[in-house]
Amino acid sequence: MQQYRERIETTLSQQQDAVLGRDLASAGALTEVREEDGRVLVVLTLGYPCADIREALAADLSARLGAALDREVRVEIRQQIRPHEAQGNLPNLAGVRNIIAVASGKGGVGKSTTTINLALAMARAGARVGVLDADIYGPSLGLMVGVAPGTHPESDDGKYFKPIPAQGLQTMSMAYLIDETTPMVWRGPMVSGALQQLLTQTRWDDLDYLFIDMPPGTGDVQLTLSQKVPVTGSVIVTTPQDIALLDARKGIEMFRKVGIPVLGIVENMSTHICSNCGHEEHIFGAGGGERIAVQYDTELLGSLPLSLQIREQTDSGRPTAAADPGGAPAQAYLEIARRIAGRIASRNETAGPMPNISVEND
Template identity: 60%
Template structure:
């Protein structure tokens, strides 16, 4: 773990807001910027990154001895997921401590190598997995993904409060499904509401890293196993993810405290 520069949790207060899609595209955008990036799928009960990255079903990580795992590489990302360890039809009927133990094993026993950033795709909510990660890893910060919908914003606030209680800084919010653009006439409509993330960000003194549309291309590329940042990096949607990644790096750098000056004394 000490070979990883920064561990960033991508989280949401509730499911269905596009957190996993955001996490994988952020990771790929950071890699496109020259960073060495890993992606840990910490959603033990509903892992989805293997499918989103087009990893063939049945792919298993190689092992070193009987203890360590080599990450599975996809589009240059070093990845690990419970999806590599069980079949896609296997339900994880586990209590919280068992799920937390599985996360700890994937985190500690994966031979990540030298990474600038490890993106952790968290499960939704504020439960055992979030607490386990906060206790076991020195998180550089968290990104909260939400939609403008009031009920999603309510849960996003709970996510912010939870990370505050475990002393993990919020690097920013990403507003997903902010605008729907009609594919026939180009009409734009904020079907889930408008400016919700901006208001929450203002209330908590954090930044909005970016707003993403409800776009068919994002869904299709993810389902096809080739996220939009890889499938169409120069598209409007691909550029939006890249801008989010740039803003994330800026927020991350602001969290790094400058080193104390080296004061030297002499007899002169």
């Protein structure tokens, strides 16, 4: 098969991967070339979840490579989500390959809604995903994913909690451990300790990505996260509003100071479309997320609308990415999630080998 490899690599060098931002040859996607059942089998391995697009991509590449080789070609797409190299050489968290902190400088920008929908979108793309609600004072994860009040995590050994399964995700929140009306009247060190316990004493099961829904601000929880938790990267959620952008800058600066990469910016409530007349307007301003991304040499991962439907679906325990996966907002979440995975895959290319995680044809 060596005689075909050069032509295969040449063809792959002309195929741009929109997620990784470069061609498949330079991305090192070509894993194996062999003859099978009278045709050439080409195996490609991608570093991001691709279960939802692999069939279409494999069919397209089979046709392209078949024309280049003048032989029948079957392309098989696999995925391999590599673990990250954490800040400060912190050891990886057991059962978790990559940790993504979703943060905002201020409250009220839709960070929690964005987090859960990104997690659901990532799972839809074929990843194993978990969500940790790090807002100890105001946990909301259970409500958003439809976990019944009074649900508590189980423990087989009295040391580790089992995460609560919900919407295809592994979830953990302080809300699962206390009554929903109980206020958390705790000082900072107690909050930081609780976060560490929730994170390290949950038996996460073979996660590709763990999303951490951060509380707003740059306080104790954020410092604990940067010093004790092996974070792959952060995502900043903001609105185009000037006051939100000011606080978003503080969040970016904080992550930079503690050595956690900022994977990109998500601009929430970007535009509003009138449900009666269809008129679109920028209620909170326009272009703010793009300006911050340019200023801090990062990426605007995407923009999301100000939508009554998104609010209603999340409040009912069926977030948009699960309730209406074919709708435009859900597609926007999916595109953003895939860009995040692409940024992580590019960053993790130099990571050491790990067991292959493949998505095979049925």
